[in-house]
Amino acid sequence: MLAPVSHNLALTTILRKRELPVNGEVIPKLNQRVLATNIIAEAEYSYKHHLIDVARLLGIKPEDAEKKLNDIRVGQNISAGTIIATGGGLIANDVKVKESGRVVAVGGGQVLLDTSGKELAIKAGISGEIIEVIPNRGVVIQEVGALVQGIWGNGRVNSGTLHILADKPDHVIEASQMDISIRSFVILGGSCQDAESLKAAADITVRGLILSSLHPSLLGLARKMPYPIIITDAIGKKPMNASAHKIISTNQQRENVTVNAEAYHHYTGTRPEVIIPLPHSNLPPPPRKVESFAPDQKVRLRRRPHAGATGILVELPSALQTLPNGLRVVAGKVKLTSGEEITVPLVNLEVLG
Numbered sequence: 001m002l003a004p005v006s007h008n009l010a011l012t013t014i015l016r017k018r019e020l021p022v023n024g025e026v027i028p029k030l031n032q033r034v035l036a037t038n039i040i041a042e043a044e045y046s047y048k049h050h051l052i053d054v055a056r057l058l059g060i061k062p063e064d065a066e067k068k069l070n071d072i073r074v075g076q077n078i079s080a081g082t083i084i085a086t087g088g089g090l091i092a093n094d095v096k097v098k099e100s101g102r103v104v105a106v107g108g109g110q111v112l113l114d115t116s117g118k119e120l121a122i123k124a125g126i127s128g129e130i131i132e133v134i135p136n137r138g139v140v141i142q143e144v145g146a147l148v149q150g151i152w153g154n155g156r157v158n159s160g161t162l163h164i165l166a167d168k169p170d171h172v173i174e175a176s177q178m179d180i181s182i183r184s185f186v187i188l189g190g191s192c193q194d195a196e197s198l199k200a201a202a203d204i205t206v207r208g209l210i211l212s213s214l215h216p217s218l219l220g221l222a223r224k225m226p227y228p229i230i231i232t233d234a235i236g237k238k239p240m241n242a243s244a245h246k247i248i249s250t251n252q253q254r255e256n257v258t259v260n261a262e263a264y265h266h267y268t269g270t271r272p273e274v275i276i277p278l279p280h281s282n283l284p285p286p287p288r289k290v291e292s293f294a295p296d297q298k299v300r301l302r303r304r305p306h307a308g309a310t311g312i313l314v315e316l317p318s319a320l321q322t323l324p325n326g327l328r329v330v331a332g333k334v335k336l337t338s339g340e341e342i343t344v345p346l347v348n349l350e351v352l353g
Helices: 054-058 062-068 195-203 216-224 242-247
Strands: 001-006 008-019 039-045 047-055 083-084 094-096 101-107 111-113 119-122 128-134 138-149 157-166 185-192 208-214 229-235 259-260 273-277 290-292 298-301 308-316 331-336 341-345 350-353
Touching: 008 039, 008 119, 008 128, 008 242, 039 138, 054 062, 054 083, 054 094, 083 229, 083 350, 119 138, 128 341, 138 195, 138 242, 157 208, 157 242, 185 195, 185 242, 195 216, 208 216, 208 242, 208 259
Parallel strands: 001 350, 157 185, 185 208, 208 229
Antiparallel strands: 001 290, 008 138, 039 119, 047 111, 083 094, 101 111, 128 138, 138 273, 157 259, 259 273, 298 308, 298 350, 308 331, 331 341
């Protein structure tokens, strides 16, 4: 059975495709270097329209309504309150636009407005070199460095110089540690258990916060913070896994460290991640997206009651296993770092690469 992989790699080649969902303009050129916060493609798209039936509103035939339209043209921008047609009779009956928009169709005594007017911009999400341009859609970006992937992100992205507060995996961050000397840094902070720490980080305008865990009551606040936040291990209170902490903590003062706190998506494989650019002479192999479950792999549990716990997959029984709730599933035996041995459905596991 294939297993999803969460990567903690000290040196790898990282490739990321960034695409618009609709056709638009691609900004950077082939072989150009970009920063994580650079916009690489943008487009205008529509999702909301308003139909104005002039003929019905004036109580006349469509062909007569066409003559009363005040020179309305496709592509024209019309502000709310604009009179687009006027009826005859003793009392003039004006047809006004209720919402500002752009005319996309005129005919049959009707006017169709696009009232959304939304612009879409895609950020690079990773600092690196453009190795492929996808016409009208986006780019493929390549970087070489360390890669640490997490379990949760607040949807923001930024980059900066790395500063280590959490010198040990079980460090708990406190608001008093957020002083002006670490302003505009990406912070490795350990576990966060209080709102004051998140707010203090915003006050000193940090570029990003890397946490091992976060108290569940703080998730809503974390989503509102103006800087990216990544959780590497668990919702609750848990130390950072040793491999992730070693990779990040040994890169103190490294520049252009990216914190891309995009949400984990099961189907696309995107994950919140920390990318640390590193010098290199040759391109190391890229990480594997999936692996087959096998004994002796380091794994992490993805669902309660052991969500975030790590251990070693010690056995893969060939027969279906019966869980305490009576379900018979494909499962493996995992020895947790605490020493406890449990049977876990394979769909609840991911390999730590």
